[in-house]
Amino acid sequence: MISCYQFKNFMSGYIDKDLSFQKRKYFEEHLNVCPQCQKLYHSIITTKTNMANFPEVSVSENFLSNLQNKILAERNARIQVGMSRGFALRRIPSFAYGFAAALLAVIIGFYLLEFQPNTRTPQAPPKLVQERIRPNPSIPNYEQSNPAMMTPGQLANSESARDSLADIPEPSSNIDPDFQNKIKTVKETY
Amino acid sequence: MKDSYKISDEELIRRFQAGDEAAFEEIVHRYSNRLMNFAYRFVFDMEEAEDIVQDTFLKVYQNRFAYKEIAKFSTWIYTITANLSKTILRKRRNRKMFSFSRLGPNDKDMDFPSKERAALSHIEENFNERTIQKAMLKLPEHFRTTIILRDIQELSYEEISNIINAPLGTVKSRINRARLRLQKELQELRGE
Numbered sequence: 001m002i003s004c005y006q007f008k009n010f011m012s013g014y015i016d017k018d019l020s021f022q023k024r025k026y027f028e029e030h031l032n033v034c035p036q037c038q039k040l041y042h043s044i045i046t047t048k049t050n051m052a053n054f055p056e057v058s059v060s061e062n063f064l065s066n067l068q069n070k071i072l073a074e075r076n077a078r079i080q081v082g083m084s085r086g087f088a089l090r091r092i093p094s095f096a097y098g099f100a101a102a103l104l105a106v107i108i109g110f111y112l113l114e115f116q117p118n119t120r121t122p123q124a125p126p127k128l129v130q131e132r133i134r135p136n137p138s139i140p141n142y143e144q145s146n147p148a149m150m151t152p153g154q155l156a157n158s159e160s161a162r163d164s165l166a167d168i169p170e171p172s173s174n175i176d177p178d179f180q181n182k183i184k185t186v187k188e189t190y
Numbered sequence: 191m192k193d194s195y196k197i198s199d200e201e202l203i204r205r206f207q208a209g210d211e212a213a214f215e216e217i218v219h220r221y222s223n224r225l226m227n228f229a230y231r232f233v234f235d236m237e238e239a240e241d242i243v244q245d246t247f248l249k250v251y252q253n254r255f256a257y258k259e260i261a262k263f264s265t266w267i268y269t270i271t272a273n274l275s276k277t278i279l280r281k282r283r284n285r286k287m288f289s290f291s292r293l294g295p296n297d298k299d300m301d302f303p304s305k306e307r308a309a310l311s312h313i314e315e316n317f318n319e320r321t322i323q324k325a326m327l328k329l330p331e332h333f334r335t336t337i338i339l340r341d342i343q344e345l346s347y348e349e350i351s352n353i354i355n356a357p358l359g360t361v362k363s364r365i366n367r368a369r370l371r372l373q374k375e376l377q378e379l380r381g382e
Binding site for chain 1: 215218222223226227230231236239240243244247248251252318319322337341342344347362365366369370372373376
């Protein structure tokens, strides 16, 4: 058997048919034995029925025309607010002005730098700099030895000189005679 | 509250969004009395209730594109009316002024002018309605909203859940508590 507290908790579920079979059974059991809860249940049912039968209220006859007037008035008010704000320029947000000014400054700056006449003339560096950049005699001259700095003719001569037979050292006497003969054969062949 | 119209509310608002003003008129025709009943039971004042309903339609007109078809149109429009009704009540509370047309707990407009049976029956009904209405006005707003939507407007738990933006379990328990509280208020009014 459920308590009166549980009964009250089940009340709307029972009325709206939203209770499980078991709970409905418990509810009805309590309803049959508790006069206080019975009274409460019946008064809720009566109130609910009364509320469902409340007389319908309707809008007044000129409701639609009033609504149309209201809509028109609202629309006109919006238009007037728009007109009172004046020319469209006023409605441009303030950050747009800042952005436009910055853009203009960048464009002007670019043109000024780009089309400025070149007034600078080549000048000798100051004496102090000249002294600092005096040629260093210890730096070797790579012009002759570095192949990257050679002219094509120089490069060819050096290559041919390097590949000449004379550059190949004579075999020393302590090398194996067979190996010496092989070298000779190769020399003769090439 | 079952709709038996050929064109659904959602189709009507879609047409209105596309620029069909006649669709808006049809919406007004369908909902004006329903919303009027809801608003009237909420604020218990005909003039204020009508203003609420007009403002509801004005909002629908202005914010027609705010409606997305993820919820039922009825839910959307009831939500607007409920919010406007609450605003009116809040303003009323702030003003702390009561017009004569509104009833207070000590009003003396319940005298029976006639003793004829038919008239008595009508007056009894009227008495019941006014007493319940007075008891409802004593309920907190959230109880009042749910009990009006459930017991007067006869909306489903799901619809109420969408309108008041609360979970289904909360709606069920709130309806139960609202009904019990209403009985308590009625007992006090009847002097039981």
